[in-house]
Amino acid sequence: MLWELFIAFLKIGFSSFGGGYAAITLIQYEVESHNWMSIPEFQEIVALAGMAPGPIATNSATLIGYHIGGISGAVISTLGVVFPSFFIIVIIATFLSRIHHNQWVKSSFYGLRPIIASLIAYAAIHFGFMGKSAPLLDWSTLATLVICAGALFGIIKYKMHPVTIIVASGLAGIILF
Amino acid sequence: MPTTTNRLQILLQLFWTFFRIGPATFGGGYAMIPLIERETVTKRKWIDKQEMSDLISIAGSAPGGVGVNASAFIGHRLGGIGGAIAAIIGITLPTFLIVFILSFFYVQFGDNPKLEAALKGIHGAIIALILIAAYKMAKSSVFDKTTVTIALSALAVLLLTEINPIIAIVSGLFIGIILVRIKMLLGIKVFTEKQPRRSKEEIVYPEYYI
Numbered sequence: 001m002l003w004e005l006f007i008a009f010l011k012i013g014f015s016s017f018g019g020g021y022a023a024i025t026l027i028q029y030e031v032e033s034h035n036w037m038s039i040p041e042f043q044e045i046v047a048l049a050g051m052a053p054g055p056i057a058t059n060s061a062t063l064i065g066y067h068i069g070g071i072s073g074a075v076i077s078t079l080g081v082v083f084p085s086f087f088i089i090v091i092i093a094t095f096l097s098r099i100h101h102n103q104w105v106k107s108s109f110y111g112l113r114p115i116i117a118s119l120i121a122y123a124a125i126h127f128g129f130m131g132k133s134a135p136l137l138d139w140s141t142l143a144t145l146v147i148c149a150g151a152l153f154g155i156i157k158y159k160m161h162p163v164t165i166i167v168a169s170g171l172a173g174i175i176l177f
Numbered sequence: 178m179p180t181t182t183n184r185l186q187i188l189l190q191l192f193w194t195f196f197r198i199g200p201a202t203f204g205g206g207y208a209m210i211p212l213i214e215r216e217t218v219t220k221r222k223w224i225d226k227q228e229m230s231d232l233i234s235i236a237g238s239a240p241g242g243v244g245v246n247a248s249a250f251i252g253h254r255l256g257g258i259g260g261a262i263a264a265i266i267g268i269t270l271p272t273f274l275i276v277f278i279l280s281f282f283y284v285q286f287g288d289n290p291k292l293e294a295a296l297k298g299i300h301g302a303i304i305a306l307i308l309i310a311a312y313k314m315a316k317s318s319v320f321d322k323t324t325v326t327i328a329l330s331a332l333a334v335l336l337l338t339e340i341n342p343i344i345a346i347v348s349g350l351f352i353g354i355i356l357v358r359i360k361m362l363l364g365i366k367v368f369t370e371k372q373p374r375r376s377k378e379e380i381v382y383p384e385y386y387i
Contacts, residue, residue: 055242093250113318117319
């Protein structure tokens with residue numbers, strides 16, 4: 001079990017180009033294919049991860065690890081998701097500190113970055129509205145959409161800080177649900 | 178060659194510097210960068226501004242969180258592999274402990290209807306944060322016909338099939354190389370990055386939160 005957790009988060013760490021929000025899709029894929037938890041549980045855990053300071057991918061790893069394997073699960077998953085950063089950065093720093101000016105690297109990022117953009121957009125849909133059983137448009141979906149729209153408005157129009165948004169939406173959740 | 182005490186001191190300093198940055202960074206990796214810059218460039222003078230700017234661009238494009246990557250980089254620069262480990266532990270440990278305490282409470286009170294309702298609300302906010310991250314990523318990476326096509330087809334494949342997202346990511350790396358090759362063979366001028374409109378050089382932080 002611990003080994004599976006470690007390998008899953010290692011894979012996520014190595015492929016999480018574009019950071020946390022792109023990684024949510026990867027994490028959800030692993031969680032679903034291992035049947036580690038139900039989708040509503042997963043959504044709750046990612047919400048919890050967004051509440052805490054620090055990167056959302058690392059936080060989710062810790063929470064999922066704890067959920068599956070207790071304290072050692074949390075430690076193992078966090079190590080798994082952070083180790084690739086360490087490994088890749090040490091290699092780049094040692095051998096190829098000018099790597100981001102390399103033409104091959106630039107070419108591959110030309111193809112990769114639009115895919116990351118799609119992956120993040122997909123995360124919003126998949127993470128946001130999976131696990132909804134019919135009827136598609138019930139009260140809880142509607143309330144989620146309202147909060148989402150409100151949060152978008154606050155961030156774009158008033159440049160509100162993510163923490164303010166998180167706290168406000170938590171309160172809105174208590175009122176609406 | 179630094180003495181052993183000196184080395185230990187550097188490792189401790191690295192650990193402590195990044196340890197203090199971690200808990201202050203709600204909003205994820207990119208929220209950490211200005212703090213990391215203030216600590217390591219302005220206050221401690223470990224690296225200079227130009228290096229910092231290079232380092233952030235590498236840290237942002239390598240897999241993993243940009244905050245963790247940047248700390249690993251600075252740690253490695255100052256103290257080799259040990260330094261990288263000290264910096265990563267420093268930046269990860271505080272949030273790990275906070276999340277750990279959170280998950281403890283979650284297990285205790287997760288069934289509380291008020292808490293469940295609050296988490297559902299936050300779920301809505303996170304969808305908004307993800308959408309904004311997607312928009313900002315698209316703004317900087319989808320800028321010509323080719324990238325529009327790649328982005329739309331990737332989205333379609335992700336939505337319609339059960340493909341492992343890792344496969345999408347790996348194919349993106351190869352698609353980029355192949356397409357640039359083809360365009361070069363056809364004699365089409367390719368820009369692999371969006372051309373900046375700015376003329377003066379400055380450190381630009383990507384705006385999206387990760």
